[in-house]
Amino acid sequence: MNDRPRASLSRSLRLGLFIAAVIGLVTGLFAWHQIESERAINLDDVARRAHVLAQQLSVRATHALALPDAQARLALRPRLEGYQRLLGYAVFRADGRLLAAGKAVSAFTDKLDDPARQALQSGKEVTQLLRASGMHVHVLMKPLPGATPATGALAVVHDVTFLDDRAVARLAQFGFWILIITLLAVALVVGSTWLAYERPLHKLADWMRRLRTENVAEAPPGLPSGRLRSESDRLAASFRAARSTGQVLSEAAMHAEQVWTPERLRTHGLAALGEARQLIVVSNREPYMHQWHDGKPHVIVPAGGLVTALDPVLQACGGVWIAHGAGDADRATADAAGRLTVPPDDARYTLKRVWLTRQEEQGYYYGFSNEGLWPLCHLAHERPVFRVGDWEHYRNANRRFADAVLGEVGSGPAVVLVQDYQLALVPRMLKESRPDLRVGLFWHIPWPNPEAFRICPQGAEILDGMLGADLVGFHLQQYCNNFLDTVDRVLESRLDWDHFAVEFRGNRALVQPFPISVQPWSERHVHEGKDLARQITELREQHQLGDAFVAVGVDRIDYTKGLPERFRAVARLLEKYPQYRGRFTHVALGAPSRTHIPRYREHLDRLEALAEEINWQFRTDDWKPIHFLVAHHDAKTVHAFLRMAPMGIVSSLHDGMNLVAKEYVAAQTGGDGVLILSEFAGAARELADALIVNPYDIEQFAEALRAGIEMDDAERRARMQRLSRQVEEHNVYRWAANFLTELAATRTPGAETAGNNKTATA
Numbered sequence: 001m002n003d004r005p006r007a008s009l010s011r012s013l014r015l016g017l018f019i020a021a022v023i024g025l026v027t028g029l030f031a032w033h034q035i036e037s038e039r040a041i042n043l044d045d046v047a048r049r050a051h052v053l054a055q056q057l058s059v060r061a062t063h064a065l066a067l068p069d070a071q072a073r074l075a076l077r078p079r080l081e082g083y084q085r086l087l088g089y090a091v092f093r094a095d096g097r098l099l100a101a102g103k104a105v106s107a108f109t110d111k112l113d114d115p116a117r118q119a120l121q122s123g124k125e126v127t128q129l130l131r132a133s134g135m136h137v138h139v140l141m142k143p144l145p146g147a148t149p150a151t152g153a154l155a156v157v158h159d160v161t162f163l164d165d166r167a168v169a170r171l172a173q174f175g176f177w178i179l180i181i182t183l184l185a186v187a188l189v190v191g192s193t194w195l196a197y198e199r200p201l202h203k204l205a206d207w208m209r210r211l212r213t214e215n216v217a218e219a220p221p222g223l224p225s226g227r228l229r230s231e232s233d234r235l236a237a238s239f240r241a242a243r244s245t246g247q248v249l250s251e252a253a254m255h256a257e258q259v260w261t262p263e264r265l266r267t268h269g270l271a272a273l274g275e276a277r278q279l280i281v282v283s284n285r286e287p288y289m290h291q292w293h294d295g296k297p298h299v300i301v302p303a304g305g306l307v308t309a310l311d312p313v314l315q316a317c318g319g320v321w322i323a324h325g326a327g328d329a330d331r332a333t334a335d336a337a338g339r340l341t342v343p344p345d346d347a348r349y350t351l352k353r354v355w356l357t358r359q360e361e362q363g364y365y366y367g368f369s370n371e372g373l374w375p376l377c378h379l380a381h382e383r384p385v386f387r388v389g390d391w392e393h394y395r396n397a398n399r400r401f402a403d404a405v406l407g408e409v410g411s412g413p414a415v416v417l418v419q420d421y422q423l424a425l426v427p428r429m430l431k432e433s434r435p436d437l438r439v440g441l442f443w444h445i446p447w448p449n450p451e452a453f454r455i456c457p458q459g460a461e462i463l464d465g466m467l468g469a470d471l472v473g474f475h476l477q478q479y480c481n482n483f484l485d486t487v488d489r490v491l492e493s494r495l496d497w498d499h500f501a502v503e504f505r506g507n508r509a510l511v512q513p514f515p516i517s518v519q520p521w522s523e524r525h526v527h528e529g530k531d532l533a534r535q536i537t538e539l540r541e542q543h544q545l546g547d548a549f550v551a552v553g554v555d556r557i558d559y560t561k562g563l564p565e566r567f568r569a570v571a572r573l574l575e576k577y578p579q580y581r582g583r584f585t586h587v588a589l590g591a592p593s594r595t596h597i598p599r600y601r602e603h604l605d606r607l608e609a610l611a612e613e614i615n616w617q618f619r620t621d622d623w624k625p626i627h628f629l630v631a632h633h634d635a636k637t638v639h640a641f642l643r644m645a646p647m648g649i650v651s652s653l654h655d656g657m658n659l660v661a662k663e664y665v666a667a668q669t670g671g672d673g674v675l676i677l678s679e680f681a682g683a684a685r686e687l688a689d690a691l692i693v694n695p696y697d698i699e700q701f702a703e704a705l706r707a708g709i710e711m712d713d714a715e716r717r718a719r720m721q722r723l724s725r726q727v728e729e730h731n732v733y734r735w736a737a738n739f740l741t742e743l744a745a746t747r748t749p750g751a752e753t754a755g756n757n758k759t760a761t762a
């Protein structure tokens with residue numbers, strides 16, 4: 001029993017004792033009164049008896065008084081002795097002198113003088129209770145007849161000690177019962193107050209404490225229905241309402257604190273850049289590409305995670321983005337130095353295009369980057385091809401990009417963010433000319449294990465180039481581990497495993513994971529509300545989707561994306577569960593990619609054939625299972641499909657992150673939708689609430705599709721809400737802030753690492 005019940009029990013006990021005292025007092029008074037009444041009645045009996053006895057003896061005593069003393073005593077003696085409680089008699093002369101007394105009485109006749117005198121003087125009977133010879137005696141003194149003053153007095157003396165004994169016995173009797181009654185009363189009072197009052201109040205107090213500290217849903221316990229019950233119900237309801245409002249507000253405040261915005265990144269970015277103030281991003285792929293269409297230049301935003309992630313960062317921070325001008329209308333839309341401001345309709349930063357010849361592009365981009373490094377880093381069972389000529393072009397092109405950066409930087413300080421595997425040599429090239437530049441390299445694709453990497457004949461040069469950076473970022477810790485292992489095997493360098501840093505050729509490169517992400521759709525120029533509904537209706541009509549359950553996928557057409565596996569999983573689903581025929585449709589938005597590489601062309605051809613074959617097998621007059629829409633889809637169309645589809649599918653065989661998974665989640669503003677996600681995409685580490693599949697396991701993949709279609713509403717919503725929160729709180733602005741913070745905290749060559757100087761904000 002804890003202290004509180006003990007305290008309340010002692011309160012009941014005190015109340016019980018008080019009531020016991022009252023009961024004891026009242027019943028004691030009653031007992032006393034009773035005993036006294038009985039004693040009075042008994043005394044009355046004694047007095048009456050004494051009176052009768054006095055009456056009987058008074059004639060003889062009167063006669064005796066007329067005799068001289070000796071004769072009188074003789075005449076009286078036989079009559080003066082008592083029996084049992086009657087102790088005996090005594091006779092006094094008119095002058096108060098004792099004439100004769102019984103034996104028992106003679107021991108204390110002096111005590112009878114006084115009543116004798118009173119009776120003789122008053123001529124009336126006198127009754128007295130006396131203590132004599134250790135007894136309580138009752139004395140009736142009767143004046144004997146004659147003239148006044150009387151001729152004498154006759155004392156009748158009774159031993160009434162028995163009345164004391166009787167009173168004591170009665171007292172014991174009463175005491176016993178009073179004790180029983182009192183104990184019963186105490187037990188009754190303590191028990192009933194505890195049960196009826198203390199215990200419910202105690203439970204109520206406990207419930208109120210839990211209401212205050214926990215989320216208590218049940219009604220207050222043990223309260224009888226009535227006002228207290230209804231008032232406490234209302235109190236609880238208003239308390240819960242107040243608390244949930246408070247919770248919502250504080251969660252919203254916490255959430256706001258967690259979410260990075262472009263403004264917050266801009267402020268943070270400026271602080272992180274410090275005196276450098278110049279932010280340069282350099283990548284192969286440009287964020288805005290111009291292409292001729294009907295004699296006019298049209299802008300397109302190339303598909304791919306790099307552009308999706310970096311464009312909002314540059315829009316927030318400003319700066320210069322240097323990239324290959326790959327569009328056929330790119331020269332016509334840039335100035336003589338290859339510069340233009342972008343986005344085209346809302347200038348936020350500068351795009352500087354680097355021009356490459358066809359041969360350079362072929363060797364550097366299609367060749368070394370995408371036939372060599374790309375399959376090298378992705379475990380998709382595609383054999384890498386390394387040609388010496390491609391390597392030459394790769395090195396030269398990297399030099400062109402590095403020179404473009406150096407030209408842009410001038411002589412001032414700058415922070416340069418080098419992007420991806422196409423530009424692995426750029427960090428070293430920059431540092432060789434300008435050791436003071438702060439250079440970060442972000443690798444957007446996986447990093448293989450050392451055994452796989454050793455295939456690359458130019459592996460050491462690639463690592464050397466990368467290790468010119470102050471900070472090398474990957475999506476996952478696993479890629480960082482692989483990278484350090486690779487460096488360890490390939491180069492003679494100093495590895496600092498504690499800080500995840502490599503010292504090589506006078507530069508210290510920190511190696512850290514930064515899982516990349518996306519911006520909210522609300523920041524992009526996509527439709528919402530009625531416009532979006534209209535667009536969705538149009539798309540459904542245009543593609544004859546009817547009211548089928550749509551599962552959408554958005555991919556560059558690349559053999560790493562697991563598209564054949566996905567198509568086969570769809571076919572298996574329909575084969576195994578024919579009830580979905582006519583009801584389930586997969587819309588695959590495929591952006592053609594790297595089509596000058598035969599492997600990619602073949603892949604596209606095979607995919608189209610596979611989709612056709614599956615459609616032929618299952619199609620009906622007004623339905624087909626796979627809509628393989630090969631085109632460059634703009635953001636509005638992609639967004640509308642993501643919003644329309646209750647299911648999103650990402651089936652990569654290997655993927656650094658895969659931002660489509662996050663784009664799908666970010667589009668589900670209604671908090672609904674199922675994401676099927678390959679375990680081999682980096683995103684699976686963060687998006688654990690997706691249905692994770694092994695895309696090679698067609699049976700499991702088909703089952704996951706079925707589980708996603710059938711998932712009950714509550715579970716689907718709960719999963720999507722957690723996913724949305726994750727994506728919202730870990731958006732691309734947070735990614736950029738983390739990267740810039742870490743880069744700003746790195747030291748110049750030879751200095752200590754600033755791995756411990758992370759800011760708490762990012």
Ligand code: G6P
Pocket residue numbers: 285302303304305306307420421444445556593594
């Ligand atoms: C991946 C790479 C990026 C690349 C993108 C699109 O995301 O990591 O570097 O830009 O694919 O590929 P592409 O070859 O068209 O630039």
